[in-house]
Amino acid sequence: MHLAETESLLTAGLAPRCSTAQRAGALRLIRENDRIPAELALTIYRNNLSGALIKALTAAFPACRRILGETCFNSIAHRFIENSPSEQADLNHYAASFSDFVDNWTATQAPFSDYRYLGDLTRLEWHCHTAYYAADDPPFDFKALAEASRDAEETLRFQLAHSLSLLQSDYPLMEIRETNLYQDDAAQVRADELPEYLVVSRPALQARVERVDAVTFQILSACQAGRTLADIANSGRRLSNTLLDALAELIQRRWITGFTLDSISTTREPVHA
Amino acid sequence: MDRQSATAVQRECCSVLAGTGLGLRSAHIDLILSERPPVPWFELLADNHTAPGGLIPRQLAAVRADYPISLHCIGMSLGGTDPLDMAYLRTIKRLIQTYQPAQVSDHLCFSSHLSHQYHDLLPLPYTEEALLHVADRIRRVQDFLGVRLLVENVSSYLTYGHSTLGEAEFLAALTDSADCDLLFDVNNAYVNEFNHGAPAGDFLRQLPLERIREIHLAGYEDKGDYLIDAHNNRVSDPVWALYADVVEQLPDVAVLIEWDNDLPALEILLDEADRAERIRAPHNAAVA
Numbered sequence: 001m002h003l004a005e006t007e008s009l010l011t012a013g014l015a016p017r018c019s020t021a022q023r024a025g026a027l028r029l030i031r032e033n034d035r036i037p038a039e040l041a042l043t044i045y046r047n048n049l050s051g052a053l054i055k056a057l058t059a060a061f062p063a064c065r066r067i068l069g070e071t072c073f074n075s076i077a078h079r080f081i082e083n084s085p086s087e088q089a090d091l092n093h094y095a096a097s098f099s100d101f102v103d104n105w106t107a108t109q110a111p112f113s114d115y116r117y118l119g120d121l122t123r124l125e126w127h128c129h130t131a132y133y134a135a136d137d138p139p140f141d142f143k144a145l146a147e148a149s150r151d152a153e154e155t156l157r158f159q160l161a162h163s164l165s166l167l168q169s170d171y172p173l174m175e176i177r178e179t180n181l182y183q184d185d186a187a188q189v190r191a192d193e194l195p196e197y198l199v200v201s202r203p204a205l206q207a208r209v210e211r212v213d214a215v216t217f218q219i220l221s222a223c224q225a226g227r228t229l230a231d232i233a234n235s236g237r238r239l240s241n242t243l244l245d246a247l248a249e250l251i252q253r254r255w256i257t258g259f260t261l262d263s264i265s266t267t268r269e270p271v272h273a
Numbered sequence: 274m275d276r277q278s279a280t281a282v283q284r285e286c287c288s289v290l291a292g293t294g295l296g297l298r299s300a301h302i303d304l305i306l307s308e309r310p311p312v313p314w315f316e317l318l319a320d321n322h323t324a325p326g327g328l329i330p331r332q333l334a335a336v337r338a339d340y341p342i343s344l345h346c347i348g349m350s351l352g353g354t355d356p357l358d359m360a361y362l363r364t365i366k367r368l369i370q371t372y373q374p375a376q377v378s379d380h381l382c383f384s385s386h387l388s389h390q391y392h393d394l395l396p397l398p399y400t401e402e403a404l405l406h407v408a409d410r411i412r413r414v415q416d417f418l419g420v421r422l423l424v425e426n427v428s429s430y431l432t433y434g435h436s437t438l439g440e441a442e443f444l445a446a447l448t449d450s451a452d453c454d455l456l457f458d459v460n461n462a463y464v465n466e467f468n469h470g471a472p473a474g475d476f477l478r479q480l481p482l483e484r485i486r487e488i489h490l491a492g493y494e495d496k497g498d499y500l501i502d503a504h505n506n507r508v509s510d511p512v513w514a515l516y517a518d519v520v521e522q523l524p525d526v527a528v529l530i531e532w533d534n535d536l537p538a539l540e541i542l543l544d545e546a547d548r549a550e551r552i553r554a555p556h557n558a559a560v561a
Contacts, residue, residue, distance in 0.1 A: 001398075001435050002402060003352075003354055003398065003402055003403045006433065007353070007354055007386045008386065010395065011386045011389065029433055029435075030432070031431070031432045033468070033470075035467070035468055035469075035470075035498050036430050036431065038431065041430045041431035042431075044430040044499075045393065045430060045431075048393045049391050049392065052392040052393060085390075086389065086391075086392060087390060089320070089348035089358055089360075090320065090361070090364070091392060092323065092324070132324070132327055133323075133324040133329075134324075134325075134326055136325070136327070162326070163327075202327060205331065
C-alpha cells in the first residue's frame with residue numbers, strides 16, 4: 001500500500017464524523033495489539049486531535065468560556081471542530097470563523113436565545129487574540145507625508161496598524177468581557193450608549209480594547225476600506241480642520257501607521273521585533 | 274546539501290549544546306528573565322513562537338541573549354504526502370535567522386494530509402517507499418533551512434500491518450540517506466516498548482549512536498493497559514533507568530526535560546534536570 005493511501009485511510013478514520021466504511025478502512029491498517037486494540041488506538045488519536053483544537057479555542061475565547069462554563073463551552077467547541085478542520089500549521093490562526101458559528105448556534109438553539117451577544121463577544125475576543133500575535137508597525141513617516149504634493153489627498157490612503165481591528169455591536173461587549181475576565185464574581189452588566197464602537201489594538205505588548213465615538217469609528221472604517229483622504233473628506237470640499245485634527249490624533253495613537261499615494265508608498269514590511 | 278556543507282552551516286550559526294536544558298514555557302519566562310537560573314540551554318517550541326511582533330519575540334530575544342537555544346518543530350510533516358508547507362518553513366527559517374538555534378528538530382511522522390492540519394504526530398508505516406519519500410523531504414527541508422535536522426522518534430498507539438522495516442531500522446537508514454541527525458526521546462522509546470512490546474534497549478542498539486545529537490526526557494500518563502506520552506508528569510523510574518543506559522553510551526549529548534501539560538513551578542523542572550545530570554555525572558567529567 002502506498003504511503004499517500006495509508007495517510008488517507010488513517011485520517012479519514014480519525015475524522016469526528018467518519019462513516020462506518022472509513023472507520024473500517026482505518027482499522028484494517030492497524031496491526032493487532034493486545035494492549036491497544038485498533039478501535040482504542042483510533043480513539044486515542046481522535047482525542048489528541050480534538051484536544052489540541054479545544055486547547056486553542058480555550059486560549060482564544062476565555063470570557064465566552066467563563067460565561068458558558070467549561071462543559072457547555074467544550075460541547076459547542078466540539079461541534080465547531082467537527083465542522084471546521086484546521087487548515088494552517090499555525091494554531092494561532094485556527095478559529096477565525098468561530099464567531100460566525102456561535103452566531104448561528106445562538107440563533108438556532110433555543111436554550112441559547114438569551115446569549116445572542118456571544119457571537120459579537122467571541123468576535124471581540126478573536127480580535128484581541130490576533131492583536132496579541134500581530135506584526136509590529138514601523139514608525140509613521142511624517143517627513144514623507146510632509147513632502148507629498150498639495151493635491152495628494154486625491155490618492156492618499158492611510159493604513160492602519162497591523163494589530164488594529166474594528167467592531168460595532170449592539171451589545172455592551174467591553175463591559176461583558178472585562179467583567180468576565182477580571183472580576184471574581186460576574187457583576188451586573190449595564191448597557192451604556194449603544195451601539196458600541198470598539199477599537200482593538202496593541203499599543204504596547206498587550207491587546208487593548210477602547211470605545212470610540214461614531215465619527216472616529218467611521219474614519220477608521222474608511223481607512224480600513226482603502227478609501228482616499230479626499231473620499232473620506234467628501235470629495236470636492238476642502239479638508240476641514242476637524243478631520244485633520246482627528247487624523248492627527250489617530251496617528252499619534254498609532255492606530256494609523258502609514259500611508260500610500262499612487263506615486264509612492266510608505267507602507268513598509270512589518271517590523272520583526 | 275551534502276554532509277560537509279550542512280555541517281559547515283551548523284557550525285557557522287550555532288553554539289554547541291551541553292548539559293540538561295529545559296523546554297521554555299511562557300508561564301516561566303518572566304521568572305527566567307528576572308532570576309536567570311543556571312540552565313545550560315532552553316528548547317523553543319517553534320510552533321508556539323511564530324508571532325512576528327508583540328511580546329513573544331521580545332521575550333525570546335531577551336532569553337536568547339543569555340542562553341543557547343534549540344528549535345523544536347511539530348509542523349514540518351516530514352512524512353506527509355502533501356507538498357511541503359513553504360509558508361510554515363519560511364516562518365521556521367525566520368526563527369532560525371533571528372534566534373540562531375544550536376539545533377533544529379522535528380519528528381518522524383506526518384501531521385497534515387490533504388490540506389488538513391492535525392496538530393499531532395501521526396505515525397508512519399515503515400516501508401521502503403516511505404523511507405525514500407521521507408528522506409527526500411528531509412533533504413529538501415535541510416536545503417531550504419540551511420541546517421541539518423534532528424529527527425525525533427515518536428511515541429505511538431498503533432503500528433501498521435504492512436510495515437516491512439522496524440522503527441530503528443527505518444531511522445538508521447533515514448539518517449544515512451537524508452544525512453540528518455537524531456533526537457532520541459527516551460520516554461517515547463519506553464512508551465512504545467510498553468504499548469507495542471518492542472524492547473527499548475534493542476531499539477537504541479539499532480540506532481547509529483553517532484547521529485544522536487539530543488536526548489529528550491518527559492513524563493507519561495499511565496492509563497493502566499497503555500501509556501500516553503502526555504508530558505504532564507515527572508520522568509518515571511523505568512524511563513530514568515533507560516536513560517542511565519543511554520548516557521552511559523552517550524555521555525556528551527545534550528539532554529532536555531520536556532513538560533507541556535499541567536505545568537509545575539520552574540523549580541520542579543530544575544529538580545528533574547538536576548537528577549538527569551546526577552545520573553550522567555559518572556560518565557561525563559566535563560559536565561559533572
